[in-house]
Amino acid sequence: MADSRLATTVFLLSRLDKPVLLEGPAGVGKTELAKSLALATGRKLLRLQCYEGQDETKALYDWDYGKQMLYTQILREKIGQVVADAADLEEAVTRISAQDSVFFSERFLAERPLLEAIRSEQPVVLLIDEVDRADEALEAVLLEMLAEQQVSIxxxxxxxxxxxxxxxxxSNNTRDLSAALKRRCLHLFLDYPSAHREMAIIRSKDTGLPETVSRHLVEVVRGLRELGLRKPPSISEAIDWARTLAVLGSPELTERQLSDTISVVAKYDKDVDRALRALPKLLDPSFAAGGGGGEAETDDDAGKSRTSSAVHDEDPDEQESGQAVRAARDQPGRHGRGYYGEKTPADDRPGPVRQVSSSQGERSFTAKLGRKRPV
Ligand SMILES: Nc1ncnc2c1ncn2[C@@H]1O[C@H](COP(=O)(O)OP(=O)(O)OP(=O)(O)O)[C@@H](O)[C@H]1O
Ligand SMILES: [Mg+2]
Known part of the structure; x- marks a missing residue:
């Protein structure tokens, strides 16, 4: 269920061959978009789930070490023949290394999702999920691949x-992505949907909850998002809540049923307390009529329920918890000059020297180098 901004972006992706970078809070359909795109176009979905410490051996390719070992064991006799009449150790090593290309060939290549997407005989959808969790080194690998649509081994x-x-x-915005990555992508911030679209999404999920009750529930969920909770309820939680209430067989929303099932949408103790306190007000029909938007709202109003504009009454501890984690990751000077696309006085100071593993240089790939190991 896309609004026109999202639909236009996806249309452009298919015509301009540019990647789409979706940012936004959890549960607003970022991953779902890739799945739906694969379903709608009949393309296979390849997924790279990013995480901290991931390197190109998990994202791009690796050598199938186990298979190489197995082959050398099976071929032990043959290998013995190759070095049988070697005069000394040096000559034996030279002869063995002349056979490198046998063991570093496509036969022993372990494809990871990025290489698989490039080598696929069929067109595919490549989902690079939660790229903000990956390290900058992997982001650099992605840049090469996205720009050149090729991989060199x-x-x-x-x-x-x-x-x-x-x-x-x-991306869930746990850290800022580089300007270079953003520049190569069509960039879209996915926010919570308008009431109109959220209703359409819930309807499409066949939750079993009657239409009028669902509509009322959407208003309550939108009200909860305005409370400045540590984890505001997303679309997926709204769907879960609708399904839960349908199972309980509610002909209408009651405070009792909502409070009994509040843990479906509130995931922290303090969020639960705050949500429970707000429920009577949110269930009041005059609130829904006045503040919540209603189904008459169109998709142009999408995202107006941003929590950033919410009235915050939370305690400082709680606010700090999320912010502190992000701040720790985003130390000034962590990136080089102009990394975020804007120049600040801090950019004029040299950044810290980054340690890069030696294998990274060997494995780097560009079209221009086009290195091929001599056979
Ligand atoms: N626009 C939408 N149309 C249809 N279903 C949606 C939409 N947005 C969200 N959903 C539903 O919400 C669920 C969660 O969405 P999804 O997993 O894509 O969220 P996300 O943004 O990737 O969250 P996270 O950042 O936690 O990974 C989906 O399984 C889908 O059922
Ligand atoms: Mg996701």
Whole structure:
């Protein structure tokens, strides 16, 4: 269920062959978009789930070490013949290394999602999920791939995509992504939907909750989002709540049933307290009529229920918890000059020297180098 902004972005993705970067809070349909795109276009979905410490051996390719070992064991006799009449150890090593290309060939290549997307015979949708969790080194690998639509493996050569994959990147904003990555993508901030679209989504999920009750529930959920909770209820939680209430067989929303099931939408103790205190007001029909928007609202109003504009009455401890984690990750000077696309006085100071593993240089890939190991 897309609004026109999202639909336009996806249309442009398919025409311009540009990746889409979706940012936004949890549960607003970022991952779902890639799944739906694959379903609608009949393309296979390849998914790279990003996490801290992930390197290109998990994202791009690796050598199938187990298979290489197995083959060397089975071929022990043959390998013995190759070095049998070698005069000394050095000559034996030279002869073995001349056989490198046998073991560093496509046969022993372990594809990871990025390479698989490039080498696929069929067009695919590539979902690079939660890219903000990955380290900058992996972001650099992505930049190369997204820009060139190709991957070079020093031992084999360069693979270029036969069919440009539809690439969807998602981020929950746990850290800022580089300007370079954003520049290569069509960028879209997905927010909570308008009441109108949220109703359409809930309707499409066949929750079993009657229409009028669902509509009332959407108003309550939108009201909860305005409370400045640590984790405001997302679309998926609204769907879960509708399903839960349908199971309980509610002909109308009652404070009792909502408070008994509040844990479906409130995931922290303090959020639960705050939500319970707000329920009587949110259930009051005059609130829904006045503040919540209603189904008459169109998609142009989408996202007006941003929690950032909410009236916050939370305690400082709680606010700090999320912010502190993010601040710790985003130390000034962590990135080089102009990384975020804007120059600040801090940019004029040299940043810390980053330690890069030696294997990273060896594995780096560009079209221009096109290195091929001599056979
Ligand atoms: N626009 C939408 N249309 C249809 N269903 C939606 C939409 N947005 C969200 N949903 C529903 O909400 C669920 C959660 O969405 P999804 O997993 O895509 O969220 P997300 O933004 O990727 O969250 P997270 O950041 O936690 O990964 C989906 O399984 C889907 O059922
Ligand atoms: Mg997701």
């Amino acid at each position: 020093p031992e084999i050569g360069t693979f270029t995509a036969k069919h440009a994959p539809y690439v969807v990147l998602t």
